[in-house]
Amino acid sequence: MHHPQTHEDALAGLLVDLARDERLADDVTRAARVGDPEIARLPWEESRRHVDALLRAGFAAFTRDGEPDFAEADRFGAERAALGVPVAALLTGVHAGRSRVLEVAVSRGRAAGIPYDVMLHALLRLDRYGILLERRVVDAYRAAERDLGRDHREARIAVLRSLLLGEGREDTVADPARFGLRPGERYHCVVSDVADPAAARRLEQAFARCGGVLAPVAGRLSGLTPRLPADSPALTVCTPAVPVDQAPAAYALCLTTLRSVRDRGLTGLHSVVDLATETALAAQPLLATFLGEALLGALSPRDDFHRDLVATALAYLDHGQRLDRTADALHLHPNTVRYRLRRLQELTGLPDHPTVPETVRWWWALRSWPAETPEHRQRFMS
Structure with missing residues (x-):
């Protein structure tokens, strides 16, 4: 025993x-x-x-x-x-x-x-x-x-679920006109990453002052507004103004954009137009994996120097392929940036002067690296 x-x-x-x-x-x-x-x-x-x-x-x-x-x-x-x-x-x-x-x-x-x-x-x-x-x-x-507060919040939720999710309700609670939303007008669709109750309340009030309607929809503070506030206490994405019947598509685009950029540390109000590249590329994760394997297969995620090379090259492309701007952004000497770019070229074949399509491919591969393949997971979790 x-x-x-x-x-x-x-x-x-x-x-x-x-x-x-x-x-x-x-x-x-x-x-x-x-x-x-x-x-x-x-x-x-x-x-x-x-x-x-x-x-x-x-x-x-x-x-x-x-x-x-x-x-x-x-x-x-x-x-x-x-x-x-x-x-x-x-x-x-x-x-x-x-x-x-x-x-x-x-x-x-x-x-x-x-x-x-x-x-x-x-x-x-x-x-x-x-x-x-x-x-x-x-x-x-x-x-x-x-x-x-419950100042018509449940009614706002019902209205927005009807307009953004297409959940039809034929009652006065879900009547858009009650909150100034009219079929012939155009509105910006917005979705926020805010979670803190106090910040959520401030954001609702800010959009209310702009004539907008904001409330939780499927776990995200979302809404429609004829005008946009100057800023937001949390990451919030918005579309250009669209007719009400396009609100569901605009809402879906906002969600896709928010998911694609939420790990970048962004805050404030951002248009889906400004984040179009990230949103489009995020919709093709398998292609990103293929690019990473094809262009950066010689690099190891476990190698700190390789990580430095990738970060430097990504900053270089993000700053218009300018050595001086890249060095300032990374707090490095321009010669260090030049050396890292040369080493990456030797390892991967990165072109000296990539064309626009080549720049997009390399930027996407660098931003998505390391590729999340089953082989990678098995190798680095063992």
Whole structure:
């Protein structure tokens, strides 16, 4: 018979493994999204980010004494309120995620040979924490909901879902004219990456002053407006003004553009016209992989010098193929830039004076490098 301390050590090891397992966040996120279509509409990366933070906070609280830390749960609830996620959908997602965590813990506990009574005691503690976490999420949601105010917000959501998603509603709640949106007029379509409730409120008010209608649609603050504000507290993309019947297509384009540039660290208000190249190229990920393999196959993502070469060449193309501007942007001596470009040419065959089509191909390959192929993943995760 094993000493009880051995079982406790095994349980502690199991929790450490669960906390470190990045696949668990993917698994729980999938379970939450399957539980409700409203959750499934939300951007995957946002949902996964919160799930990962909640899991880390949960395991940390479970393995230490004292008051648990619910800061991430509070943030999660407040942001879901700002994005207009119905509380019923929120609870469904939280329940599904909590159940999946318990299922995984039971399965791995059995595989580790942890006795039933030890595992049951741990699971009861874990579930009690899950219940407390759920309450904090809901409380934070309700508080943020009150702070955001309900001044016709539900009606704005109904109107925009009708116009942007094509969800037809024949009632006065979803009447666009109620908010000044008329069939014969043209409006800019906007979609924002904002998640902070206070920033979301400021953005809604800024667009309201411009005569626009902004509200959460499918997890993103979105809307239509006849005029644009001077700026935005978060990354926000917009289209030129379009007729109302083109709003669904304009909305889809805004979403595509936002996804293609959201990792670039941009903030403020940007037109889809200015981001057209990134948006078009992002729509062809397989072609980007082919370009990276064909043009940059001699480079290794594990080699820091190769990474410096790629960053320098990309900055060179971004700054009009000017050595002086590239050097200033990278805080390097022009000779260093020249040397790196020469070494990249020796390794990859980068042309001295690429044509416009060649420039586009090389810029795209450099920007997409390293290519995410199965071979790359297998090689660099081994």
